[in-house]
Amino acid sequence: MSTAAPAVARRVEHVMGMPVSLALRGRHASGPEADAAWDAALAELRWVDEVFSTWRPDSQVSRLGRGEVTVDECDPAVAEVLRLGDAARASSGGAFDILLPGPDGVRRLEPSGVVKGWAVDRAVRPLLALADTDVCLSVGGDMVCHVADDAGEPWLVGIEHPLDPTRLVAQVPVRRAAVATSGTAHRGAHVVDARTGGPAEAVASVTVIGADLTSVDIDATTALALGLDGPQWLRSRLRTGVVVWADGRAEVVV
């Protein structure tokens, strides 16, 4: 089924404290058009970081969280992200929330669970405009894939084993879709169940594949936070993905 794959040109930069990896193949895999599109993608990610970073005290979201500005005084993109967060809270029964309870029980605005996928969906646009060029843009392990030719060679996305990041637990051929994985690897149990504020521990990682990264990233994080209820919740949303339990067992969700 597979033929010799065309050459892939790769680029890496670090933005928002995360690696941004780009793979291109086809007509504009390299050259000035690719350079310009890559620059535009990075500029978009840096802009998102300036506006939404909770690590930057002067970001609009940090100021919003401290009550120094109102939503109306922020860039319209902030309201858009807050709406996405509201929708995710509703659809997850409260397991996903951009207002996360801290150790002191006080809820703080932490929209990064929404922002990342949303930012990549925006950043990939100039790359998708490259004619006859296949694109795979990953930010910190979440990606948007696009194959120019409907029947072209798909990107083969490997899904990292959450308990042993040197291994893969699954692979999925992707032509035009987004893949997001939420898990406990690399940063420890950084996803919390917003209902309790406690770490999500029953599941080691959740990968979701779907049309856009904004929604699959949110759903992967939500399913992880839901723990034991995560796989059934994904099925109820007709999601496709992979769940790896804390004991290492893996399950395909369809």
Next chain:
Amino acid sequence: MTGVKRIVLWVLSTLSTLVVLFGYHTSTSATMATATGSETAITGSVQGSGTGTTTSGSAPPDDGGSTSTGSSGSSSTGSGAGSSSGSSGSGTSVTGAVAQTRYGPVQVQVDLDGSTITDVSVLQYPDSDGRDIQIAQYALPQLIQQTLDSQSGSVSMISGATYTSQGYAQSLQSALDQAGL
């Protein structure tokens, strides 16, 4: 390109893992799900344990094929009625019966070498717009275990729990990026 090398991640699909053979979700909420509820109707699974391979499953109610359904791979409704025919060596080819979906008929064939799936072919696709618009987007994930044997895949990108820039240096993604393939 500088010496087009390839990192080939050799993988083995083991018996203890569930391999979903065929099934495509859609880019919208409309999927192939049928009366079976929230699970996609056209998915297949091959499951085994220890010795021997079991191919079983259920097909949509209006069909008696062996295209199995269910995410656990152990659905027991309906009986497998697909044809099984030997091929070279220890290889076996299993052809699922035609399953009717809302988008049209779907039929898959699985080639097995002992307990390992060597190939999955889709013999029949729906001809409707559903296929044209949606089936091409992505295939179902295949569970794998990286070993030095059997099935292989040339992975382009790694999806994992959020890497930070510090953690990236040790990641498989970093290895792929550095290999420049």
